[in-house]
Amino acid sequence: MSVSAATIVDQLTALLGANAVIGEPGQMGIYLHEPRKRFHTGAAAVVMPSSIEQVQAIVRWANAAGVGIIAQGGNTGLVGAQVPLRGDEVIISMAKLDRIRAVDTAAGTMTAEAGVILENAHAAAEAQNTIFPLWLASQGSARIGGLLASNAGGVNVLAYGNARELTMGVEAxxxxxxxxxxxxxxxxxxxxxxxxxxxxxxxxxxxIITAATLKLFPKPEDYETTIVNIAGPEAALPLFELLRARIGGRLNAFELVPHIGLEMQLKHGFLDSDPTAGASPWYALIEVARMxxxxxGSLMSAIETAFEQGLIDNAVFAESLADRTRMWSFREQMSEVQSKEGASIKHDVSVPIAAVPQLIAEGIAAGERVSPGIRAVPFGHMGDGNIHFNFSQPEGADPKAFMAEYDEKLHEAIYEIVLKLGGxxxxxxGIGQxxxxxxxxxKDPVALSLMRTIKTALDPKGILNPGKMLG
Amino acid sequence: MSVSAATIVDQLTALLGANAVIGEPGQMGIYLHEPRKRFHTGAAAVVMPSSIEQVQAIVRWANAAGVGIIAQGGNTGLVGAQVPLRGDEVIISMAKLDRIRAVDTAAGTMTAEAGVILENAHAAAEAQNTIFPLWLASQGSARIGGLLASNAGGVNVLAYGNARELTMGVEAxxxxxxxxxxxxxxxxxxxxxxxxxxxxxxxxxxxIITAATLKLFPKPEDYETTIVNIAGPEAALPLFELLRARIGGRLNAFELVPHIGLEMQLKHGFLDSDPTAGASPWYALIEVARMxxxxxGSLMSAIETAFEQGLIDNAVFAESLADRTRMWSFREQMSEVQSKEGASIKHDVSVPIAAVPQLIAEGIAAGERVSPGIRAVPFGHMGDGNIHFNFSQPEGADPKAFMAEYDEKLHEAIYEIVLKLGGxxxxxxGIGQxxxxxxxxxKDPVALSLMRTIKTALDPKGILNPGKMLG
Structure with a gap:
């Protein structure tokens, strides 16, 4: 890189005005510190365009100057895609491009700019008696552009698909x-x-995605939500199949949580009361929309059948919005509560749904083999075959020593199982850094080669998020 | 092109054996004659590989020789993508790669080779009590590879998506x-x-897509199917919204047909009896799956509400499989019956759903303006905003003179309306030739330029289906 940070700041200031440029490292904190605090590289500058034309001007400048640029939304990504890798990049915060251009209920669409916060998109949809069903834990800060760039998932993928499937068109x-x-x-x-x-x-x-046409859906009249007590993933699979056959597209969520997750949350005061029907090795949080x-009562009726078939041991249904909220908090706080139990090692993996029981059994055994006493905390989107295969350190272990010794070994063990299962x-x-x-x-070497060919063809100077995904 | 057809045939015969190569123009008919008989160019040869390795060998040979190759499935495409443009191309028929490699009901997938006929994929899915819901009129001859290459749609897109959305992964x-x-x-x-x-x-x-992992869905227990009498597309829109809000993802089909379509089919013996509740300006064929x-009875109940709201005039429900079949035949024969009424001019267009009434009103007016006496026959997938905006010549007109005079003018008029409506x-x-x-x-010029860049990067010699889509 031949351009100094000072020159970059000067040139960007000339282009956009001083108010749109941060050159002082001490003021860049919120743009650099990502949720898991894994990446600590600085940036040459942060810029905040307030129009598409300004984004275009920045990109043209970067292309001419050979400077790397990183589009950033709410800075909630978990793999470092949205923060610098080298230290000489410019972060383009899309936060000011936060206009909802249109909500068209007749067409079933919303056109939102990249900087719109997901929760604001939800509110705009609900104001028109529709829903935009991309729901995830970071929705209070995640922005549309980043959600699309990372093809975000969340808890409603089962019924509505991931960000890709919720998008009709993009502007970039x-x-x-x-x-x-x-x-x-x-x-x-x-x-x-x-x-x-x-x-x-x-x-x-x-x-750089600057806006998108998003799909809206009719707002369900209400939801049936339950937490069932279940022996383990082996029983969860036929239960999922039963529900899918009986309820089809109205099955919104089928989330699996192990008992240790409940224990941790009760211990650390994450829940004011137990949302389940009593202690069980595993729990499944299941939700069905009523149009x-x-x-x-279709979920109730299906759960009765499951009980008769011996698939579940007990169940509790939400009887109020407060119940439903508590059940969902139980699920959504799973990742956060682990931080109260020392170091954790996490894997966001998927396998064909039928292989989830094998993944969980072999993953737990591998954890114990690699690091005796480790606590397996696998949970997540069973209905999508997507398990957050997390571990917490053994009780009382030293967090740093644990990470140094086991982080890499555990990754290898889990990914080996995932790949064996076609996952x-x-x-x-995502990939990020x-x-x-x-x-x-x-990855299939031909796929990697195709991806590199496309990247080189569309960004011959390599200015767009350099080093990410493909290295 | 520097290689003669004779040399091509010799080289391919050396590569694959004589049984896999057709060099005689007289024997190429079924590979050259497409459904609408618009394209009449010959090919240098037709080859029929029986393994992926043979497909690879053909492509390597074509790349070295600089010969254009056209992958062909069931030859049912309507825009000439699967037949030659220049005359010096080699057609690769994928018909022998017709193995269903796996049906995995637990994973909800089928892995099928490119040459599998859609009806055979349906049968393999149903044998396991699941469905592969890509359903269209040509399913008895269309093959998986071509259906995916053209991102086929059909009558179930509303509930299940088009070919793209029904595909989990491809091999190519x-x-x-x-x-x-x-x-x-x-x-x-x-x-x-x-x-x-x-x-x-x-x-x-x-x-060249050689195989795909396709999504399977639980087989519904049965269907509720109705044809309602409706004043026009303006009433169809709120009816569609009512059904979408009440029935959500189980709404399988919402198809619109004008009265002239019923008249034509009764006149030409396409139907043994009238499947509707009596004469009406328009009909909507609606189907809901019961899990x-x-x-x-959820469709019956919603239709009663629609009747109370004055959205529909009458309705008849299928009471047997024969009734349901007759209703669907009425819809599916719409395109074919037009051939009995002389020349026709057709447009496969889409607009945002809310704009369908305007599209139909302005399209009918434009037809009458361009060619007085012309008979508008717009029908199709209202629920997808996708109307087959077809016209039949005025009764008694000379077909050739009609086409020569009005084909181009009518295209211009219809496409102008479509583009004005954001369609x-x-x-x-597809595009084809x-x-x-x-x-x-x-098309957006930036989109065209991006497409050309990708094409050049992935196929630098331009051997894959030369001249198609991008020219």
Missing amino acids: VMADGQRYQGLNSLKKDNTGYDLRDLLVGSEGTLG QGGEA SVSAEH LKVDLLKQV | VMADGQRYQGLNSLKKDNTGYDLRDLLVGSEGTLG QGGEA SVSAEH LKVDLLKQV
């Missing part, structure tokens, strides 16, 4: 500064290559 | 002969660019 600034206009409200459009899905999930390495004027080493969090080396090891 | 031979291995049974996999969706819908211009053990000039049939010039006129 490409590496040469041109604006790709792909916004539309069309359910069907077979006029050329699928550029939308190429940009969604590309982690800012192929273009307007639709049948009530993915990144189900919903955390999994670049891993991707090279596990 | 790329322009350099390498095999991309992207088959998987994962609902979530965020490990890199979305190569699957780039290949699906690329009409054989970026790679196993699920509520019956697509090819909703589900029919709409190459149209695409250049109407």
